[in-house]
Amino acid sequence: xxxxxxxxxxxxxxxxxxxxxxxxxxxxxxxxxxxxxxxxxxxxxxxxxxxxxxxxxxxxxxxxxxxxxxxxxxxxxxxxxxxxxxxxxxxxxxxxxxxxxxxxxxxxxxxxxxxxxxxxxxxxxxxxxxxxxxxxxxxxxxxxxxxxxxxxxxxxxxxxxxxxxxxxxxxxxxxxxxxxxxxxxxxxxxxxxxxxxxxxxxxxxxxxxxxxxxxxxxxxxxxxxxxxxxxxxxxxxxxxxxxxxxxxxxxxxxxxxxxxxxxxxxxxxxxxxxxxxxxxxxxxxxxxxxxxxxxxxxxxxxxxxxxxxxxxxxxxxxxxxxxxxxxxxxxxxxxxxxxxxxxxxxxxxxxxxxxxxxxxxxxxxxxxxxxxxxxxxxxxxxxxxxxxxxxxxxxxxxxxxxxxxxxxxxxxxxxxxxxxxxxxxxxxxxxxxxxxxxxxxxxxxxxxxxxxxxxxxxxx
Amino acid sequence: xxxxxxxxxxxxxxxxxxxxxxxxxxxxxxxxxxxxxxxxxxxxxxxxxxxxxxxxxxxxxxxxxxxxxxxxxxxxxxxxxxxxxxxxxxxxxxxxxxxxx
Numbered sequence: 001x002x003x004x005x006x007x008x009x010x011x012x013x014x015x016x017x018x019x020x021x022x023x024x025x026x027x028x029x030x031x032x033x034x035x036x037x038x039x040x041x042x043x044x045x046x047x048x049x050x051x052x053x054x055x056x057x058x059x060x061x062x063x064x065x066x067x068x069x070x071x072x073x074x075x076x077x078x079x080x081x082x083x084x085x086x087x088x089x090x091x092x093x094x095x096x097x098x099x100x101x102x103x104x105x106x107x108x109x110x111x112x113x114x115x116x117x118x119x120x121x122x123x124x125x126x127x128x129x130x131x132x133x134x135x136x137x138x139x140x141x142x143x144x145x146x147x148x149x150x151x152x153x154x155x156x157x158x159x160x161x162x163x164x165x166x167x168x169x170x171x172x173x174x175x176x177x178x179x180x181x182x183x184x185x186x187x188x189x190x191x192x193x194x195x196x197x198x199x200x201x202x203x204x205x206x207x208x209x210x211x212x213x214x215x216x217x218x219x220x221x222x223x224x225x226x227x228x229x230x231x232x233x234x235x236x237x238x239x240x241x242x243x244x245x246x247x248x249x250x251x252x253x254x255x256x257x258x259x260x261x262x263x264x265x266x267x268x269x270x271x272x273x274x275x276x277x278x279x280x281x282x283x284x285x286x287x288x289x290x291x292x293x294x295x296x297x298x299x300x301x302x303x304x305x306x307x308x309x310x311x312x313x314x315x316x317x318x319x320x321x322x323x324x325x326x327x328x329x330x331x332x333x334x335x336x337x338x339x340x341x342x343x344x345x346x347x348x349x350x351x352x353x354x355x356x357x358x359x360x361x362x363x364x365x366x367x368x369x370x371x372x373x374x375x376x377x378x379x380x381x382x383x384x385x386x387x388x389x390x391x392x393x394x395x396x397x398x399x400x401x402x403x404x405x406x407x408x409x410x411x412x413x414x415x416x417x418x419x420x421x422x423x424x425x426x427x428x429x430x431x432x433x434x435x436x437x438x439x440x441x442x443x444x445x446x447x448x449x450x451x452x453x454x455x456x457x458x459x460x
Numbered sequence: 461x462x463x464x465x466x467x468x469x470x471x472x473x474x475x476x477x478x479x480x481x482x483x484x485x486x487x488x489x490x491x492x493x494x495x496x497x498x499x500x501x502x503x504x505x506x507x508x509x510x511x512x513x514x515x516x517x518x519x520x521x522x523x524x525x526x527x528x529x530x531x532x533x534x535x536x537x538x539x540x541x542x543x544x545x546x547x548x549x550x551x552x553x554x555x556x557x558x559x560x561x
Contacts (some may be wrong), residue, residue, distance in 0.1 A: 043477060043478050043539070044475060044548060045547070046539055046540030046544070046547050047478070047538075047539065047540040047541075048540065139534070140479055140480075140517075140534035141479065245526070248525070248526060249486075249526050249528070252482075252484050252523070252526070252528060252530060253474070254474050254475065254476050254477075254482070255476055255482065256476045256480050256482050256519065256530075256532035257521060257532075258521060258523050258526075258528075258530055259521075259523075300478075305541065305542055306542060308542065351542070353543070355545065361545065362545055362546055362551045362554075363545070363546075363551070363552065363554065363555055364545050365511070365512055365555055368558070382542075384542050430540075430541060430542040431540060431541075432538055432540065432541040432542075433478035433479070433538040433539060433540065433541075434538070436477070436478070436479050
């Protein structure tokens with residue numbers, strides 16, 4: 001069982017704002033935790049969060065979880081660590097989360113020492129490092145160039161555990177970090193307290209999605225206890241359990257390699273890990289190793305793209321559904337031709353995409369011959385252009401054809417089912433991830449800024 | 461011939477960062493994994509054909525202890541751009557279910 005020298009960390013949920021169960025949190029902390037650690041995001045939700053600095057979760061959802069966590073932090077006197085604040089972990093996301101934390105502290109009557117860690121990196125810093133040969137591509141991308149750096153609205157570097165450890169050693173009760181590897185924010189306190197690096201990093205990886213490594217992923221977060229040579233993991237909820245399969249299979253998740261995980265200061269190798277069920281709910285893991293490497297921070301950058309306007313029709317007409325592909329192809333050609341003729345636009349000034357939901361919109365791949373026609377399809381029209389106004393005018397120019405396009409010329413004009421009035425929806429700007437590179441640094445702190453949050457004024 | 465949907469217990473796909481999709485094929489037992497791991501329908505070439513990927517871009521790693529075959533391939537376009545159809549890549553496994561193995 002857990003030795004007294006082991007480090008216990010509560011990982012209450014897979015992401016701040018996803019919803020913490022208060023009873024589970026109490027049960028987890030009552031086990032004698034040394035820290036609460038979790039992340040608040042990743043790249044998973046797409047490039048918009050990094051490009052705009054706006055969280056995918058609502059302020060209310062984040063505040064609700066943060067209220068529970070900050071109250072628990074104060075009650076049990078253990079540090080609270082949150083990585084990748086505001087989903088993408090840019091400076092705006094950290095500041096947004098700090099402001100919420102200040103509000104929560106005031107409402108709870110608490111005075112925690114809150115450290116903010118920033119890992120957004122200006123483009124000119126990356127350009128300098130690139131010129132020094134200190135930026136390397138990760139597959140499938142090639143070498144970086146200045147033009148790509150200049151396209152980025154925001155660039156973040158993924159922090160390791162070092163800035164969290166530095167903040168805690170400087171007296172932080174709460175650390176709200178920018179973009180961080182999911183594992184690092186959880187591994188930080190075990191590493192600081194001298195746990196084995198292999199077990200600490202492996203425990204961080206397995207627990208990073210909260211309850212996803214348990215038998216019932218819908219039932220709460222997890223607790224890890226990390227020692228010198230092994231770690232144990234169990235669910236916060238008494239009703240839930242971990243088993244060997246649920247824990248060992250988590251290395252597969254969102255990872256291209258199930259045995260190796262590259263982290264800022266080294267590589268976690270779990271190929272020799274052994275998993276044992278030690279009671280009804282707990283799994284013990286030993287044999288994972290961490291191989292230190294020269295320090296690198298992975299870079300994420302999001303560029304601003306063109307704008308989109310959408311239209312939708314529902315189609316239940318059997319004449320269309322009998323041959324969806326032919327219909328969609330003919331409609332697409334008619335729409336593009338109409339925009340070229342009426343708006344005098346060349347084909348490189350716009351894009352029209354038709355996506356038949358209920359047929360092959362999700363995969364975009366050809367449908368096998370002999371597939372039974374669907375009962376209905378939802379046909380999405382996506383106009384993409386350099387401005388929102390232009391995209392919307394393209395949609396309005398296409399409106400009559402999109403509404404009435406006949407399967408056969410000699411028949412009466414059909415009318416497809418618009419669900420909205422007006423028919424078009426301005427979807428806004430598109431964004432694109434353009435970096436998949438690492439930058440070499442002297443250590444985990446060089447490109448990171450630590451600021452103390454003034455509880456009277458919000459983020460410094 | 462058996463289809464993958466009959467032989468596998470569970471097949472899933474998911475984004476692995478903004479530039480890769482990973483597919484996990486879970487077999488119901490170690491025996492089932494051993495019986496199918498050499499199938500022509502489970503080569504990287506077969507996956508590339510089924511999903512219309514560039515030849516030579518898919519990778520495969522076997523995890524015998526879990527009875528899992530893992531594939532990974534680069535996305536056609538980075539996650540979330542103007543041509544995105546499946547932000548998290550969570551639905552890209554479906555065409556694979558009909559692979560003959």
